[in-house]
Amino acid sequence: MKPNQMIGLLLSLIIVSDLFAQLPDTNQVICYDNNQMMITCPLPGEDFYGQDACYQINPQSFTKLDDQGNTLPDTAEAWAMVKDNITGLIWEEKHAFDGYADYSNPNDADNQYSWYQSHEENKGTYNDNQHTEAFITDLNRNQFGGFNDWRLPDIKELVSIMDLSLHRPTIDWHYFQNLQLASYWSSTGDAHEPVKSWYVNFSTGSTYSSDQSKLYFVRAVRGNKKVNNSQYLVDNHDNTITDTLTGLMWLAPSSELAVSWSDAISYCEHLDIEGYADWRLPNAKELMSIVDYQQYSPAINTEFFPNVFSSEYWTSTTCVGQYFMAAWGVSFKEGILRSIVKGKKRRVIAVRGGQPVFEKQLYIKTPQSATQWRVGETMPISWDSADISGMIQISMSRKGGKPGSFDIISESTENDGSFDWIVESPKSFNCVLKITSLTDPEYATTQGLFSIHQLYIPKQTSLEDSIAYVSFTTDDIDANPCDLSISTSFSNEDLIQQINILPYTDSCRNRMLEIIPKSQMNGRSDITIWVKYQNDLLVSSTFQLDVLPVNDCPSFTASNENISVVRDNNVQVIENWAKDINAGPLNESYQALEFMINCDYLENFVVPPVISPQTGTLKFQTKDTFVGTIPLNISLKDSGGDTNNGCNSTQPISVNIEVFNCKLEILTKNSDLFARPFELVYTPFYEKKLISKHVKHHHIP
Secondary structure: OOOOOEEEEOOOOOOOOOOOOOOOOOOOEEEEOOOOOOOOOOOOOOOOOOHHHOOOOOOEEEEEEOOOOEEEEOOOOOOOEEEEOOOOOOOEEOOOOOOOOOOOOOOOOOEEOOOOOOOOOOOOOOOHHOOOOHHHHHHHOOHHHOOOOOOOOHHHHHOOOOOOOOOOOOOOOOOOOOOOEEEEEEEEOOOOOOOOOEEEEEEOOOOEEEEOOOOOOOEEOOOOOOOHHHEEEEEEOOOEEEEEEEEEEEEEEOOEEEEOHHHHHHOOOOOOOOOEOOOOOOOHHHHOOOOOOOOOOOOOOOOOOOOOOEEEEEEEEOOOOOOOOEEEEEHHHOOOEEEOOOOEEEOOOOEOOOOOOOOOOOOEOOOOOEEEEEEEOOOEEEOOOOOOOEEEEEEEOOOOOOOHHHHHEEEEEEEEOEEEEOOOOOOEEEEEEEEEEOOOOHHHHEEEEEEOOOOOOOOOEOOOOOOOOEEEOOOOOOOOHOOOOEEEEEOOOOOEEEEEEOOOOOOOOOOEEEEEEEOOOEEEEEEEEEEEEEEEEEEEEEEEEEEEEEOOEEEEEEEOOEEEEEEOOOEEEOOOEEEHHHHOOOOOOOOEEEEEEOOOOOHHHEEEEEEEEOOOEEEEOOOOOOOOOEEEEEEEOOOOOOOOOOOOOOOOOOEEEEEOOOOEEEOOOOOOOEEEEEEEEEEEEOEEEEEEOOOOOOOOO
């Protein structure tokens, strides 16, 4: 175990979260009518305006990576991983798509696994080690792509890579090749039936839960895992809810309205509530984002959405390729994404936020929605100028973009696509940026929602097997600090054991986190602090904790430290001389091993001693003229290095090789006084045997 680590810091602002929007677009760019016929996308006010293709928000974008994580051109014909440029997640690419499973190769596209997670209360089905946890363990042991933090994706992460403009498969095959038109496991358990877990069918696009003993395909992911969206919800106390994780604002439903798909679109487009007139029907991925898979009937946080029923709700996304006229809907009884005939009546939830993409219009690149910024730091504002000449105006709303709520950041600046702004108070969860062309105001654009906070935690580092302590203060929070409730969450359950909020000693304002990692584990986790007053979220801050690896000593057991052999002209082979050879704990099993042998008398060897790290076999040959004892110092070294006071070698052990000039002659009972010489040789397990070696007959006078 390494010593505990103290990380002291003063927290007063908020860090910029990773610059990745949380929800990629569904990629649906074609508009449809009620009869599933493709139509020209309508203009505002026309029938069917407001369906999915009318709003291109965070268009999907992927990058191919080689087996070391290096970027490849889009034309590459072979790649090992795929990076989602919107979420920042990196996905495993499958290979060997030939109809034959090969469980010795975890990247084989034909392998199917049962669902099993040993850290869950309901572990699942072991299936003779052909299960999801064994698959992930193999990837990490082999350091696939140079990484050892692969994991099973949750259901929302799997949904994020679906391309709902396609059917069979509902994913972009240009990047995700070798994909089965079948079901893929997620890490998400079923809140109602613990023996089941959730999966995505990439043939149809539907999501369901199934018994964990079923054999489904698996695709691994790496990257920071976000905790349940419910933690990020903010009640604006005006019948609207802001999800700071996705940058979306939701209108809490107040009626039991049930309408057809086209009427649902029209209803949302004509809403003018709480000062906002840009409500719309959410697309499939947006509506899935507020499902709480830890809840059941309804599968949503009822504290914020008390009037959402265990019913099906419309999305704006058409089911492409269906033989019947259908759109996607979400059942909030359990969280299923399924197709529903457009003529049926279903319930409605409205949403706003994000930045639609239109031709010949300014487009804000940064800040992205759902990002978080701290007072005093520089916000790089960038945009696509759309070849519009003249000057532009930049303004900011802290009230979600309500008319009349925008404050001028820059009255007039060049339309050159770049402007730096020093972030100012006050804080808000509902920031919206607006850029307006002073010559062509109709080409204005807005981007939001993002946050400006006043609680800042920089990136932290700790060491494997060390407890990290992080101190912070609540001086800048507008409430009595003694009345605040503070909670935490973390994204990497495989890394973090628990986080304790230690009692304050001198003042309610000064707090400290005690972060305890799991034994022998290293990696990265997002850690979020939630500060609430009377159940209202005042501020949250997410920071990264990197637990750096500390190499553990390799180990082995020597069968015998005194080796006796008879002088001859042969190479001595002692099988299994070294036993129980390992590089350390399981997460270091990928390391290369080498036996180091130090000897001051190498001139007495024809073949110097060498030990195989795979089998433990010792080989050597002494000169045929040598008789005596040769001392050796033997240690085992791994490739993990000694960074951070790590250990990469065993303590040397002393081994003696004793060479005898020994011939034992035994008379036989035959009349010729026939004799056969014998040798005294070493065999494992501390045994010495007389082994006959047939040689030319000698007559003893």
